[in-house]
Amino acid sequence: MDLMLYNTLSRSKEKFIPLEPGKAGMYVCGPTVYDYAHIGNLRSYIFADLLRRVLEYNGYEVTHVMNITDVGHLVSDADEGEDKMAESARREKKTPWELAEFYTRDFMNSMELLNLKKPTIVCKATDHIREMIEFTQGLLEKGYAYRIEGQGIYFDVSKFPEYGKLSGNRLEDLQAGARVAVDERKRHPADFALWKDAPPEHIMQWPSPWGPGYPGWHIECSTMAMKYLGKQIDIHTGGIDHIPIHHENEIAQSEALTGKPWVRYWLHGEFLQVDGGKMSKSLNNFYTLATLQERNIEPLAFRYFCLNAHYRTPLNFTWDGIAAAQKSLERLRQGYNNLPDDGQPAPPQMLERFHRAINDDLNVPLALAYAWEAVRSPSPGAKALLDRFDAVLGLNLNAPQVAKELPPELARLLEERNQARAARNWAKADALRDELARRGVTVKDTKEGTVWEYNPPA
RNA sequence: GGCGGCAUAGCCAAGUGGUAAGGCAGAGGACUGCAAAUCCUUUAUCCCCAGUUCAAAUCUGGGUGCCGCCUCCA
Numbered sequence: 001m002d003l004m005l006y007n008t009l010s011r012s013k014e015k016f017i018p019l020e021p022g023k024a025g026m027y028v029c030g031p032t033v034y035d036y037a038h039i040g041n042l043r044s045y046i047f048a049d050l051l052r053r054v055l056e057y058n059g060y061e062v063t064h065v066m067n068i069t070d071v072g073h074l075v076s077d078a079d080e081g082e083d084k085m086a087e088s089a090r091r092e093k094k095t096p097w098e099l100a101e102f103y104t105r106d107f108m109n110s111m112e113l114l115n116l117k118k119p120t121i122v123c124k125a126t127d128h129i130r131e132m133i134e135f136t137q138g139l140l141e142k143g144y145a146y147r148i149e150g151q152g153i154y155f156d157v158s159k160f161p162e163y164g165k166l167s168g169n170r171l172e173d174l175q176a177g178a179r180v181a182v183d184e185r186k187r188h189p190a191d192f193a194l195w196k197d198a199p200p201e202h203i204m205q206w207p208s209p210w211g212p213g214y215p216g217w218h219i220e221c222s223t224m225a226m227k228y229l230g231k232q233i234d235i236h237t238g239g240i241d242h243i244p245i246h247h248e249n250e251i252a253q254s255e256a257l258t259g260k261p262w263v264r265y266w267l268h269g270e271f272l273q274v275d276g277g278k279m280s281k282s283l284n285n286f287y288t289l290a291t292l293q294e295r296n297i298e299p300l301a302f303r304y305f306c307l308n309a310h311y312r313t314p315l316n317f318t319w320d321g322i323a324a325a326q327k328s329l330e331r332l333r334q335g336y337n338n339l340p341d342d343g344q345p346a347p348p349q350m351l352e353r354f355h356r357a358i359n360d361d362l363n364v365p366l367a368l369a370y371a372w373e374a375v376r377s378p379s380p381g382a383k384a385l386l387d388r389f390d391a392v393l394g395l396n397l398n399a400p401q402v403a404k405e406l407p408p409e410l411a412r413l414l415e416e417r418n419q420a421r422a423a424r425n426w427a428k429a430d431a432l433r434d435e436l437a438r439r440g441v442t443v444k445d446t447k448e449g450t451v452w453e454y455n456p457p458a
Numbered sequence: 459g460g461c462g463g464c465a466u467a468g469c470c471a472a473g474u475g476g477u478a479a480g481g482c483a484g485a486g487g488a489c490u491g492c493a494a495a496u497c498c499u500u501u502a503u504c505c506c507c508a509g510u511u512c513a514a515a516u517c518u519g520g521g522u523g524c525c526g527c528c529u530c531c532a
Contacts, residue, residue: 011462029532037532044532169461169528190528217530239532244461246531270463271526278525308481309471314464314525321470324482328470331481334496365472369480376497426491433493444495451495 003058003359005235006312008243008266009166013361016265018234024060025229026052027263028119029221029238029246032069033103034088036288037110039302039317040272040279044239046303047269047311047362049116051237053392054358065228066119067221068107070100070126071204071214096204100124110289113299115394121228125220129206132215132223135257136194144256145194148185152196152213158188160252166266167244192249194219218249222262226254236263240270272306274317292322296455300395301326307364307393329395335375336386336397344381346388350374354385358392368393406454410441417443418450 003016018024028048031037048066055062088099104124111118125132136153139145144159157163157171164170171190193216198205205212225233238247247266254262271278274285289299305325309315350370357366371389374382390397406414417432433443442453 008462032531041532047532164461167461167527172460240463241527241531244527245529269532271532273525276524304481305470312463313471316470318469320468320482324470327483328481331496338496363472365481366479369472372480421491424491430492437494442494445490445493446495447489453495 001058001355001359003054004361005265005267006361007264008268009263014265016234018060019230019232019264022059022061023063024055024235025063025233026055026065026235026237027221027225027229027233028064028066029236029242030067030069030122031103031107033100033107035103036290037103037107038279039287039289039292040274042110042114042289042302043272043306043315044237044269045111045116046114046306048237049114049394050307050311050362050364050392051235051267052117053394054362057355057358057392062120063229064117064119065121065123065225067224068100068104068122068124069217069220070104070124071096097126100126110299113289114303115300115396117394123224123228125215125224126204128220128224128227129215131227132219133195133206133208135219135223135226135253136215137209138257139194139253142256144253146187147210150197151185151193152216153194153210154186154191155194155249155253155256156187157190157192157252160256162255163190163252164248166248166251169244169248192216192218192245194253218246218253221246222250222254222257225250226258231258231262232260233263235265235267237267237269240268243268269311270314272315272317276316279317287317295319297322297326298329301329304329304332304395307368307395310365311362332371332375332395333397335372336383339375339378339383339386341383342380344384346381346385347379350379350385351388354389364393406441406452410436410439410454414441414443414450414452421445421450 004013005016006012007014016024026048028045031041048064052062052064092099094102136145139155140147140153143156145153145155147153171188195208195210195215196213197211198213200212202214205214225236236247236250243266251262273279274287279285279287289302292299292302301322302325305317305322306315308325308328354367354370357363357370360366367389371386371393374385374389386397413432413436417429417436420426420429420432436443436452440454440456442455444451444453
């Protein structure tokens with residue numbers, strides 16, 4: 001069955017044909033580790049994870065590369081000033097390396113909580129300074145770059161006629177300096193830094209043929225993607241915000257260097273909005289997984305929330321929405337666990353349908369609806385079917401249910417209530433149930449006896 | 459000013475020509491000592507206007523609203 005993917009380059013769905021049969025290489029634009037990852041960032045990586053799982057479902061051997069940007073993001077253009085790493089480091093009184101280490105670990109932890117498969121290769125920008133310098137040298141030699149004394153090495157976009165082919169922007173239409181002053185020594189306002197000269201006080205700096213400095217932002221992705229995936233690669237993903245600048249620049253410098261088309265399929269994830277608008281710290285709606293957990297929302301409920309919408313449409317995060325996702329996940333899980341282990345194979349037509357959905361540019365919401373159907377109207381082999389589905393959905397439906405311990409005191413109250421019920425002393429039984437509820441124990445009397453759920457009050 | 463995206467029930471959302479998937483919430487029912495949980499049933503003509511077509515949420519044109527990018531940002 002053909003796998004169709006929406007390619008930003010052509011603005012249409014295209015049949016996926018890898019460079020090498022049976023194998024797929026994907027490069028995922030990773031995080032800049034200067035702060036906690038928020039749920040908007042995480043939506044992007046959930047999308048990348050789904051893509052990877054769908055590729056694997058189709059039998060491809062996937063090489064999944066993700067970078068960690070631990071240097072070089074400028075706070076402002078203007079070619080002055082600190083990068084984000086340095087700024088945060090100063091704020092938190094840590095070295096940039098400590099900072100990167102800390103937030104990288106936090107990010108990896110979030111990935112794990114969301115059941116995101118670990119990339120085949122996770123590469124840090126600071127481990128590839130030499131390669132980035134070589135890349136820059138190559139561009140200088142080919143005449144695609146020039147030096148501004150005291151500033152750095154810049155890519156000359158006017159030498160790359162196809163600049164703008166990904167975003168649809170034309171160089172001449174870009175409103176130069178709309179929000180920020182342009183260095184007049186740049187040949188074109190859209191020219192971007194490959195390498196920046198570092199003032200002596202700049203913490204992160206490396207020796208280079210042009211003196212001490214540090215890499216520009218865009219160069220790392222091109223360099224590392226080429227190092228690990230070759231001069232031409234199958235798939236490159238990122239957030240939609242990266243299309244006009246970051247990815248445009250990556251294309252320019254990469255294709256300028258190799259003279260070949262670089263990425264065959266560009267895939268971009270839409271934004272997560274919060275309450276219909278942008279998420280920002282100033283609006284106090286900047287959420288992380290920890291924020292969700294404080295409100296008793298599991299990380300996997302956020303994954304479910306994202307699965308419910310197509311990756312190319314904006315998704316609106318609301319507390320009502322995430323609560324619905326939490327509830328849905330619990331029910332789906334329960335439905336799965338209630339299915340009999342009948343040892344039957346998954347029904348082929350059902351698998352076929354699912355496969356068709358995910359191969360249609362990752363129509364995971366539809367695939368999820370099929371999962372519900374399997375739970376609500378089970379056919380023989382439903383469990384096996386859901387196991388197959390979950391290889392893509394990644395909701396850990398088959399995770400063992402953890403048996404929680406009830407603190408002795410609460411266990412005693414529960415026992416007392418059971419005795420009261422046996423004695424048909426409903427008033428006492430109900431009073432005890434209320435008491436237990438106050439202390440975080442939800443009691444349910446089923447045919448098989450009384451069961452409980454324990455969520456200690458915060 | 460330029461470029462791109464979105465607009466479907468109370469909420470989150472699938473669906474690109476043939477009379478609207480799924481989830482949550484709500485309503486009704488079953489079950490229960492009562493509840494909870496669970497199960498069953500049930501809830502929309504698709505932002506507006508004009509057009510193409512036997513037929514449009516789905517195509518075309520024009521509006522309106524929201525989001526993003528043109529500084530760093532998933």
